[in-house]
Amino acid sequence: MTMIELRDIRKVFHAGKSYALTAVDGVSLSLDARKVTVLRGPSGSGKTTLLSLVGCMARPSEGRIMLGDREITSLPERFLTEIRRTTFGFIFQQFNLVKGISALENVMLPAYPLGEPHAGLRKRARELMDLFGILPRESSRAEWLSGGEAQRTAIARALINDPPVIIADEPTAHLDTKLSREFMDIIARLKAAQKTVIIASHDPLVYESAVIDRVVTMRDGKLAAEQQ
Amino acid sequence: MILHPAIIALLVSSALMSALVLYSSWYGVLILRHWDLGSGSGLQLDLERRTYLISTVLAYVFGFQLISLFLLIYTADNLCSLFTGAMCAAGTFNVNGYGYPLLLLKILNFILAGLWLIVNHADNRAYDYPLIRKKYAMLLGLTPLIVLEAVLQFLYFQGLRPDVITSCCGSLFSVNSPSVAGDLAALPAAPMKAVFAVSMAATILLGIRVAARGRGGYLFAVAAGLSFLVGIASVLSFLSIAVYELPTHHCPFCFLQKEYGYIGYLVYITLLGGAVAGMGEGLLMPFRGIASLAGIIPPLQKRLAVLSLVFYSSFTLLSIVILQRSNLVQ
Numbered sequence: 097m098t099m100i101e102l103r104d105i106r107k108v109f110h111a112g113k114s115y116a117l118t119a120v121d122g123v124s125l126s127l128d129a130r131k132v133t134v135l136r137g138p139s140g141s142g143k144t145t146l147l148s149l150v151g152c153m154a155r156p157s158e159g160r161i162m163l164g165d166r167e168i169t170s171l172p173e174r175f176l177t178e179i180r181r182t183t184f185g186f187i188f189q190q191f192n193l194v195k196g197i198s199a200l201e202n203v204m205l206p207a208y209p210l211g212e213p214h215a216g217l218r219k220r221a222r223e224l225m226d227l228f229g230i231l232p233r234e235s236s237r238a239e240w241l242s243g244g245e246a247q248r249t250a251i252a253r254a255l256i257n258d259p260p261v262i263i264a265d266e267p268t269a270h271l272d273t274k275l276s277r278e279f280m281d282i283i284a285r286l287k288a289a290q291k292t293v294i295i296a297s298h299d300p301l302v303y304e305s306a307v308i309d310r311v312v313t314m315r316d317g318k319l320a321a322e323q324q
Numbered sequence: 325m326i327l328h329p330a331i332i333a334l335l336v337s338s339a340l341m342s343a344l345v346l347y348s349s350w351y352g353v354l355i356l357r358h359w360d361l362g363s364g365s366g367l368q369l370d371l372e373r374r375t376y377l378i379s380t381v382l383a384y385v386f387g388f389q390l391i392s393l394f395l396l397i398y399t400a401d402n403l404c405s406l407f408t409g410a411m412c413a414a415g416t417f418n419v420n421g422y423g424y425p426l427l428l429l430k431i432l433n434f435i436l437a438g439l440w441l442i443v444n445h446a447d448n449r450a451y452d453y454p455l456i457r458k459k460y461a462m463l464l465g466l467t468p469l470i471v472l473e474a475v476l477q478f479l480y481f482q483g484l485r486p487d488v489i490t491s492c493c494g495s496l497f498s499v500n501s502p503s504v505a506g507d508l509a510a511l512p513a514a515p516m517k518a519v520f521a522v523s524m525a526a527t528i529l530l531g532i533r534v535a536a537r538g539r540g541g542y543l544f545a546v547a548a549g550l551s552f553l554v555g556i557a558s559v560l561s562f563l564s565i566a567v568y569e570l571p572t573h574h575c576p577f578c579f580l581q582k583e584y585g586y587i588g589y590l591v592y593i594t595l596l597g598g599a600v601a602g603m604g605e606g607l608l609m610p611f612r613g614i615a616s617l618a619g620i621i622p623p624l625q626k627r628l629a630v631l632s633l634v635f636y637s638s639f640t641l642l643s644i645v646i647l648q649r650s651n652l653v654q
Contacts, residue, residue: 104364111366155373160364170361170372175451 137314143296185254352460438600545606552599598635
């Protein structure tokens with residue numbers, strides 16, 4: 097079943113200027129639900145831009161994106177915020193944990209705008225941290241976490257609102273081989289939990305992993321090749 | 325022209341408002357001609373993004389449009405000491421032929437701007453821009469009026485000369501004055517009070533019905549609009565003379581002064597607020613059937629009906645207090 101459909105997506109930065117840059121150029125793609133898809137390609141191929149468009153963090157210059165049967169590119173910002181909050185969980189390349197607050201608070205952060213009772217939210221966040229083996233570090237500040245702990249905290253944070261889609265941008269870029277394999281084990285668990293996962297990566301450890309259902313190769317903002 | 329700070333501020337602000345409304349109208353034309361939500365073209369996506377900017381800009385422009393009516397009246401009242409014969413804003417507006425047309429246009433624009441803000445608010449709450457063509461068509465109708473207001477305001481202020489001898493409010497709003505104002509002032513107090521009582525009671529009862537049951541929206545909107553006219557006529561006919569305790573003084577401006585506790589501002593704010601909210605409630609009636617507005621318009625209409633009720637009830641109560649406290653026997 098198609099979860100996300102991109103129709104002739106084009107994204108131009110600084111449109112109309114002499115230094116305009118076409119990051120994504122006429123991409124049409126259907127992404128199935130409960131599958132793990134990797135967008136592969138060299139730096140500058142448009143993977144991250146495409147991920148940000150799918151995750152409603154940016155708007156395309158042309159084209160439409162369907163989420164299920166709902167067209168989302170025309171939605172006013174307030175509706176996009178709601179979709180981002182309830183549909184997508186984001187894992188960033190730099191993890192983007194908020195320094196100065198604890199790992200537990202970082203995990204709870206995306207759920208604060210929903211106004212859920214604090215006790216229930218805290219319990220859920222601790223359960224997620226326990227699932228990823230980082231509960232002993234719950235009160236450690238974000239800047240005190242090791243690379244692997246920071247990564248798992250970021251994953252727990254992405255899951256706090258129980259989103260059906262997980263988006264990860266170069267998640268293993270700053271990890272060694274052991275931690276990268278651990279990350280792919282977590283992806284396998286997410287897949288088993290019926291999550292749709294979309295990863296942008298040029299790391300062979302990621303796109304050659306057995307857990308991956310589909311690899312889409314990008315080059316110069318266009319789809320170059322595909323393998324199932 | 326008199327280079328008074330308030331005049332300069334009003335001229336600059338009206339020029340800015342005109343420029344912003346003209347800029348927005350250009351995109352309004354593009355939206356009316358090219359808007360197609362089914363298309364993923366670059367132009368369509370650009371218009372979708374642009375409409376946030378335009379909507380935000382216009383919300384501020386029209387918000388200021390509402391305030392600027394009172395700023396103009398306050399300025400006119402403040403300047404009256406400069407003109408021989410003027411005792412309040414009535415005399416200042418009469419210094420040249422542009423004053424009263426400007427005031428009437430500003431009142432009309434106040435109402436239309438308020439209605440546009442209501443439609444814009446409803447449109448912004450839905451996910452698929454259901455009223456976008458209608459609100460930009462409204463904007464294209466409103467733009468010439470905003471620009472005309474700026475032109476009239478410039479001509480009015482440009483023609484203000486301290487050596488002009490103007491008429492005082494006593495003669496302008498005299499029962500013997502051969503004008504609409506004079507005719508309204510000459511309306512007999514007792515029948516006018518009855519019309520006032522029936523009009524306000526009917527509007528309040530219809531408003532309660534709309535707020536409670538969500539029915540009779542069109543009727544309430546018409547009643548709210550008529551009550552505004554009745555309210556203005558009541559001010560000229562019997563409320564003004566009750567405030568001043570002078571049976572011949574029908575001025576609708578003097579009670580805006582400190583001497584009368586600025587009570588006139590409260591009277592006009594409640595009247596205009598009641599009219600805009602009530603008519604806005606009716607303006608939304610045809611859009612109740614739009615799927616994406618089905619859960620948005622009824623609660624919004626209810627809030628507008630309650631708001632209009634609060635304004636008209638306050639106006640009625642204020643009028644009763646004025647009549648009760650007055651030593652004038654009518």
